[in-house]
Amino acid sequence: MSHQVLARKWRPKNFDTLVGQENTVQALINALDQERLHHAYLFTGTRGVGKTTLARILAKSLNCEKGISSKPCGECSSCLAVDKGNFVDLIEVDAASNTKVDEMRELLENSQYAPTSGRFKVYIIDEVHMLSNSAFNAMLKTLEEPPEHIKFILATTDPEKVPVTVLSRCLQFNLKQMVIEKISSHLDMILTEEKIKYEKKALGLIAKSAKGSMRDALSILDQAIAYSGNEISEQKISEMLGIVDNDFLTNILYKLADNKGDELIKISCEMNNKNIALDSTLDDLARLIHEVSVYQVAPSKSQGFLDDDEIKKLSKLYTAETLQLLYQIVINGKKDIYLAPDLLTGFNTTLLRMLAFFPSMQSEKIESKIPERKIESTSKASLEKKNSQAQIKGELKDPQEFDGDWHELVKNLKLGIANSLAQECEFKTYQNYIFELTLDSNKSHLMQENYIKKLEESIINHFNKKIKVKILVDQVKETPAIKSSDEKSKLLKETESAMMKDGFVKDLIENFDAQVVPTSIEPINNKGK
Template identity: 55%
Template sequence: MSYQVLARKWRPASFDAMVGQEHVLRALSNALDRDQLHHAYLFTGTRGVGKTTVARILAKCLNCEQGVSSRPCGECSACREIAEGRSVDLLEVDAASRTRVDDTRELLENVQYAPTRSRYKVYLIDEVHMLSQHSFNALLKTLEEPPPHVKFLLATTDPQKLPATVLSRCLQFNLKNMPAGQIVQHLRHILGAEGVDVEEPALWLLGHAAAGSMRDALSLTDQAIAFGGGRLLEAEVRDMLGTVDRDHVFQLLDALAADDASALLAAAATMEAQALDFAAALETLLAVLHRLALAQVVPGALDPEMGDVERLRSLAGNFSAEDVQLYYQIALNGRRDLPLAVDPRAGFDMVLLRMLAFRPAPALAAAGARASEAAAGEVGPPGKKPEQRRAP
């Protein structure tokens, strides 16, 4: 049997198997169980968060031979046909490839006819924002008052492009990006079932690289398994993703804590010798600074799975909270300005030197000392000796 990618093999077949999106699943489940069904649903969100999956499960709930409910049996012919993509009463359309008004009219020609085998005829239109204005106009009347046997399920990554007249005719559900922790938990479950050897930090690298998309996480996991020869090791996943080893960032922070410019630039030179991406280095530095701020303020909020908690705790005492906040802002601005630098290494060096130059703790201490001396009348402006008062 041919290999099936993880994103397809582990696509949820029921609402109970879905990861995240509880706010959407709860509303749909209640509507199905109470038989309060709308005729048009719109699912929005970024790529890979489950829009099409939710729509297909909803179609299964509507047409299950056991009755309309939030828990389809998954065994009847209607459920199997929808799961296998061969149901004649689920018309799934990619609007990106059928943008013309003639395509929309052709699609709606048979709306008035009853479903062939199922309870409802379901129109699932993916990337609906790609339809032309004339196509939307052709769809409006049917979308507002479809026959009782028709349901419309629309999905889009860009709801801003939909006319207000379409939005007002649909129940809209916005699917959210998934947090890295939720993605990691699901990956841990899948890879355990698949029997893949995993290092925990590798899962977190994949979870963060997915940027909220479960499909991206599973695709990256497939790639990482192939890259690692059937295993997921942190070093190999890091090489595949092009992320920077946190040891380099900790060396930079150690040099900053010691106020050692030579060690700081030497660490940057080591990174350049290993052909590391300085934009990725700044991203990793930002992530570590975020965790360092958490270690200072709320130590219990740190995820121990990253394997850097002890090192962060030891570093936390070497910086003030002001230091960390300033470094974070400088790194954030530096990442934005890096493409404008003469070359990436020069831009990266300037970010590090800026952190040294504007470190607040010594500057505040010196300013406080000058203010105290000035109040006592012992000093004048910087660089000048205090003037002697003349006798009256």
């Protein structure tokens, strides 16, 4: 089979066919169409996410003979030359190769001359962080006083190594890693166009092993086509990549739930006999555990590489806390597996650790161990107490007088649609039957006549007096909304610190390098608010 390398053949030639990076693409489209052009752009992101592809499309958009546009014609000689890689005014430099670094100065010295055939001379400098200091200095000079006809498009995987002086002169875009679904559906499209048969699950495997890089995904796909012949099947791809069959992974979680240590060891030996890469299997296991956890809170967000039924079954076997711990153990296992005498030993140890922790986690039902719930109950009790006090206060208080406590008042008003307005207002003064309130400018959308009227009405009803409400837009410090979010975060902090002090959790942290993700803890009485 002779065919052009897929990554090259399917390299997107315009913004429409580019996969992912929607935010960056939209920003560039707007800039081009409104001709709000910057003289230096910086694309950052891990390898294979589309930095140079974007740079080339941008270069083409800037130089299309039909005019600057987000939709370069693709037919004029400039567009064609950019696509072929021989456009004279597009200078591509790979800063990672040393010889070229020395050429930088010379290149930049030439930049003062007008472009030969295009509108702009475009310099694409890939892996720009690799430039030498003198090369950066040379570039900086041009960046400080850029001639009209120059555009820089810089790309790097490591923006932290780019001098701030350069960064500050660039419009920066952070490109995201591609998600598995996007990669997989792109592969799907390519294979359909190429008329190559495939199993959908095989594409999922390729997408997963590409780790967010479309370029890697396409090169694995190239190998897969060569390896598989007529049809790209899940089995062939698993073989080729040495990836573990999902059945092994789900089986591990089933046997663990059954507390069957011997079966777990049997599974890992079988995997080892099949030459499955046990180290990367830990990645897959972590991913599976993650998927089950996600399913527990958001069933619709399942990534769909396992049958929903399977995920559902697994999600019922484990508590959320156990899944968090198992995940942590697996992630640690990834570190330890290379220190182990061999991969099988390392892998087995991880399984045994999971087993060692699992029964205690499940059977002793952490409620009794983690004081989280105690805090929940005390804080709940104190909150209830507070509420009842408020009720008493409300009953005893003369409803005819305003005591200056706006927060309390807001709680007692029947606000209806005016609630969000009242929550965001800060109390200023109450004089001559006029409530003066302030509203932050970023909440000024709440300043609607019907809201204000409703607020006024509810105050009038409450005090049984003809009262007016005046709202000014100004900075606010303490609104009911701010106060309640402060209270919530205080409560959360208390819960967190108590949880961290708990012996059981401490043990995990110390002996297992387990980590409690602080924001994952939430007192129950805040749930649903």
